[in-house]
Amino acid sequence: MAITFTVNNKPASVDAGPETPLLWVVREHLKLTGTKYGCGAGMCGACTVHLDGKAIRSCQTPVAMVAGKNVTTIEGLSANSDHPLQKAWLDLQVPQCGYCQSGQIMQAAALLAANKNPSRDDIVRHMDGNICRCGTYPRILRAVERAAKQGA
Amino acid sequence: MGKIERNPQGALSRRGFLAGSAGLTFALSIPGALFVRPAAALAEGGAPAALGAWVTIGADGAIVLAIPVAEMGQGSLTGLAMVFAEEMDADWSRVSTTYPPVKPEIFGNPIFGGMMVTYGSGSIRGYWDKVRLQAAAVRNVLMQAAADRWQVPLGELHTEPSIVVHAASNRSMSYGEIASFAQVPATMPAIDKSALKKMADYRILGKNTPRLDIPGKIDGSALYAIDVQVPNMVYATVLRTPVEGGTPEHVEDAAALAVPGVLKVVPLKNSVGVVAETIEAAFKGRSALKVSWSSVPTDSFNSAAGLKDFLARAAKLDDKGTSYVAKGDADEAFAKAAKVMTAQYSSEYVYHAQMEPMNVTASVGPAGDSAEIWIGTQGVSPNAFAAAAMLKTTPDKIKLNQFYLGGGYGRRSPADMIPEVLPLAKAMQRPVKLIWTREQDVKSAQMRPMTGHQVEAALDADGKVTGWRHRVVGESVVAYRGTEKALEGAKGLDGIVLEGSKHEYGIPNQSIAYLREKRGIAVAAWRGIGAGYNKFVVESFIDEIANAQNKDPVAFRLELLKDEPRAQAVIKAVVDKSGWGKAVADGHALGFSYAKVVETYVAAVGEISL
Numbered sequence A: 001m002a003i004t005f006t007v008n009n010k011p012a013s014v015d016a017g018p019e020t021p022l023l024w025v026v027r028e029h030l031k032l033t034g035t036k037y038g039c040g041a042g043m044c045g046a047c048t049v050h051l052d053g054k055a056i057r058s059c060q061t062p063v064a065m066v067a068g069k070n071v072t073t074i075e076g077l078s079a080n081s082d083h084p085l086q087k088a089w090l091d092l093q094v095p096q097c098g099y100c101q102s103g104q105i106m107q108a109a110a111l112l113a114a115n116k117n118p119s120r121d122d123i124v125r126h127m128d129g130n131i132c133r134c135g136t137y138p139r140i141l142r143a144v145e146r147a148a149k150q151g152a
Numbered sequence B: 001m002g003k004i005e006r007n008p009q010g011a012l013s014r015r016g017f018l019a020g021s022a023g024l025t026f027a028l029s030i031p032g033a034l035f036v037r038p039a040a041a042l043a044e045g046g047a048p049a050a051l052g053a054w055v056t057i058g059a060d061g062a063i064v065l066a067i068p069v070a071e072m073g074q075g076s077l078t079g080l081a082m083v084f085a086e087e088m089d090a091d092w093s094r095v096s097t098t099y100p101p102v103k104p105e106i107f108g109n110p111i112f113g114g115m116m117v118t119y120g121s122g123s124i125r126g127y128w129d130k131v132r133l134q135a136a137a138v139r140n141v142l143m144q145a146a147a148d149r150w151q152v153p154l155g156e157l158h159t160e161p162s163i164v165v166h167a168a169s170n171r172s173m174s175y176g177e178i179a180s181f182a183q184v185p186a187t188m189p190a191i192d193k194s195a196l197k198k199m200a201d202y203r204i205l206g207k208n209t210p211r212l213d214i215p216g217k218i219d220g221s222a223l224y225a226i227d228v229q230v231p232n233m234v235y236a237t238v239l240r241t242p243v244e245g246g247t248p249e250h251v252e253d254a255a256a257l258a259v260p261g262v263l264k265v266v267p268l269k270n271s272v273g274v275v276a277e278t279i280e281a282a283f284k285g286r287s288a289l290k291v292s293w294s295s296v297p298t299d300s301f302n303s304a305a306g307l308k309d310f311l312a313r314a315a316k317l318d319d320k321g322t323s324y325v326a327k328g329d330a331d332e333a334f335a336k337a338a339k340v341m342t343a344q345y346s347s348e349y350v351y352h353a354q355m356e357p358m359n360v361t362a363s364v365g366p367a368g369d370s371a372e373i374w375i376g377t378q379g380v381s382p383n384a385f386a387a388a389a390m391l392k393t394t395p396d397k398i399k400l401n402q403f404y405l406g407g408g409y410g411r412r413s414p415a416d417m418i419p420e421v422l423p424l425a426k427a428m429q430r431p432v433k434l435i436w437t438r439e440q441d442v443k444s445a446q447m448r449p450m451t452g453h454q455v456e457a458a459l460d461a462d463g464k465v466t467g468w469r470h471r472v473v474g475e476s477v478v479a480y481r482g483t484e485k486a487l488e489g490a491k492g493l494d495g496i497v498l499e500g501s502k503h504e505y506g507i508p509n510q511s512i513a514y515l516r517e518k519r520g521i522a523v524a525a526w527r528g529i530g531a532g533y534n535k536f537v538v539e540s541f542i543d544e545i546a547n548a549q550n551k552d553p554v555a556f557r558l559e560l561l562k563d564e565p566r567a568q569a570v571i572k573a574v575v576d577k578s579g580w581g582k583a584v585a586d587g588h589a590l591g592f593s594y595a596k597v598v599e600t601y602v603a604a605v606g607e608i609s610l
Helices: A022-029 A084-091 A101-114 A120-127 A137-149 B039-044 B076-088 B123-150 B175-179 B279-288 B303-315 B330-335 B380-390 B418-428 B438-443 B477-481 B484-489 B531-548 B553-560 B565-578
Strands: A002-007 A010-015 A048-051 A054-057 A070-072 B055-057 B063-066 B095-098 B157-160 B163-166 B171-174 B234-240 B248-252 B262-267 B271-276 B290-293 B322-327 B339-347 B359-364 B371-375 B398-402 B432-435 B451-459 B465-475 B509-517 B588-597 B600-609
Touching: A022 B279, A048 A101, A054 A101, A084 A101, A084 A137, A101 A120, A101 A137, A120 A137, B055 B175, B063 B076, B076 B095, B076 B123, B123 B157, B123 B163, B123 B171, B123 B175, B163 B175, B171 B175, B234 B279, B234 B418, B234 B438, B248 B262, B248 B271, B262 B279, B262 B418, B271 B279, B271 B418, B279 B432, B303 B339, B303 B451, B303 B465, B303 B509, B330 B451, B330 B465, B330 B509, B339 B531, B359 B418, B371 B380, B371 B418, B380 B398, B380 B418, B418 B432, B451 B531, B465 B477, B465 B531, B477 B484, B531 B553, B531 B588, B553 B565, B553 B588, B565 B588, B565 B600
Parallel strands: A002 A070, B063 B095, B234 B432, B371 B398, B465 B509
Antiparallel strands: A002 A010, A048 A054, A048 A070, B055 B063, B157 B163, B163 B171, B234 B271, B248 B290, B262 B271, B322 B509, B339 B451, B359 B371, B359 B432, B451 B465, B588 B600
8 A cells, every 4th residue: 555755845655564664665565775774773874865854773673663754864854965065074084995985964953943053962872873974973973063053 | 099019928919900080988977877987888888908008098188098907995985086197297187097808918916827816905005016117108198209200200299287298389289189189099008117207206105195086085976886776676695504604405485485575595505595576575485484504613612612712722833734934943042042922812703894784786697607896895806706606608708797795804805705695696597696695694704813822032131132933733724715726825824814814023933823724614814814813922922021031122122123224214113203211191001013024014112001
């Protein structure tokens, strides 16, 4: 049965089982592959997207749960890759292998949307569940701080 | 367009043609399109990279370099492009990269037997001369073409970024203009290493340069192999043997086949594949499989007990193992020692934990003797050759498309996905995208070997270190990854396991030995290979010796390294920059370590608080 919702401000309708993780719907059904499969257990954060503006783990979200709601993926974060976080990420050359970075940016974007001026502790606490195996954490921290300063 | 290459014999020569008016402009700028970056896709568009060209130059000045290294966050895709662009004197802002086809005879790394592989911190140092000589020849051809056009001697020309200049007549021509008319000579100019650009003249190298792969990694457009979408493809996952080497004996697949979307269950050598219309169905099908596995000797292996065995063996000095370093007479130094210090260290099995679970997509041709593979791999030519061997065909029948790697760390060096995906693709007669679940990725980890160490120091009456003994006990990565023959060829010495056990400390009598274990565990090269544990052992023990003599750990190291000026300089620089020796807060302490690994000297200061 088709489930309809909004992805990156566009209507989407997918024919998938209601319990199908949103992750696979986004990646394989809708071909928005910026959202990554890391663990499938909500433990790494690589699959982070926004559901009505809040950061969620798409691998732990059955697609039925998003019916009628707004999903934003990394592809829809900004029109020209120019969200303040993306600009800071580019300026500070944050990614290494890059696989976790869509999730990192989406997680950080939800923080800045709710808190324009987060403290370092706020950032660390908010980003705590997003793993980066390359260890880019110091640059992620600096980039979030920079984006906050420049008005995300 | 310009297409310049090195032929298999190593002589620079022209293949194909270079002419035409339009130059070659790639459709590299199509945003978001799949299969744009892989070299094989360019081949379909007629790009000469498929034929073995290192560089193509468009009439508009766009320069596309074929860079044969994997990008997994280490930056050498950009780094090697910088090396090429520097020597070619290219305008860096016009440079982009593509992956070359699998032609190790052209694109192989000289320090790794000419294979197209990315590991061992070997991309820049391995390709350094090869790429510069190639680029210098390209520049020479461009200059010669301008010289011919202007009827002036080559020696009167010089280059500015992407421009050939004849200063005497105040004329210049861009590389793009030249590419639109130039003829590549039948024999490319031979460049002598002495003619290569001097470091003082570098415009690109040595500057902090933004990486070419970063823009795609902040907006989701960078493509990893797991992102591949091929028309008509199906999805697969595998349930693998719980213990290395096991084979499926009885497969209960009714429940898996009952999952909507599951198409087929295929027993493989050491796993069972579940193929489905969707990845979620494949994963669900895998959970519903019941498989009994053949028993293997490793079933009974207990790593906790195994480590005790390793350490007990490390202590048995009459079990000599295989000698790796024998300097002076260590036995005599210990016999004459005023004092002997001994310590044991151990390291656990370690999982690579690369963020992108193992995956590969492949299709097999209808005759079963050709394949196309989409993969992010550190082992381009080994994977393509493994596929050719498996299909009993020749490597030219295998098209391999390289993607970014969501972490490598050595895990993506072997060709271990090929034996799973090809039979699945063959069975389905459709392209198959195989993704391991994270749980499977952990369970089928190819780990850094567990090791046990005994290390001993002989001290004379003055506290001088006269002897050093280090015994490394563990399984062989070379034998597992390669063959027993490969280990025999290395005289029984596993360079991956032993990496980092050699050091520069000026101890006159040294014995370092490898004591091999065979426990049947899948062990692999893992980020930094043996240096991870061996340097920990060496540096920890050096500290123990210094501490026992109430010596400053830095002063003690400098004393032992008095004949190593580079090591001394690095240590002193780190001391200066770190404020080693400064007062630290209560409950805080500083520690120092030094290592030389893969031709690089490193020293580090760590501060901890308790």
